[in-house]
Amino acid sequence: MTDAAWILVSPVAPAGHPERKVHSGPRPPITTLGFLSNRKHNTEELQRLLGQRLVAAHPDLKLRFYEKPNSAAGADFQLLEVISKEVQIVINGTGD
Numbered sequence: 001m002t003d004a005a006w007i008l009v010s011p012v013a014p015a016g017h018p019e020r021k022v023h024s025g026p027r028p029p030i031t032t033l034g035f036l037s038n039r040k041h042n043t044e045e046l047q048r049l050l051g052q053r054l055v056a057a058h059p060d061l062k063l064r065f066y067e068k069p070n071s072a073a074g075a076d077f078q079l080l081e082v083i084s085k086e087v088q089i090v091i092n093g094t095g096d
Helices: 043-057 077-086
Strands: 032-037 062-067 089-093
Touching: 032 043, 032 077, 043 062, 043 089, 062 077
Parallel strands: 032 062, 032 089
Antiparallel strands: none
8 A cells, every 4th residue: 555645725715805906097999899609509699689789789889709619618729819809808608
């Protein structure tokens, strides 16, 4: 039998709240919004409807739609790079 060392860690975060930094400068307007679909049932329909409502309220808003290769895997690095260069904000959709 071999000797084994066990290191116990606490999965509980320390008490208290982290310091929050509030953005105090002017915020540029959001001009381009992306939707990332996880390819589950109804995701595209929900994103399309939400996009229509947002554009109705903000006519200058441009929309872009992206899809992951499949619902079981995360978005790959290349897709995330494209998204980060093309839009200012992303809504990750799920059809659950």
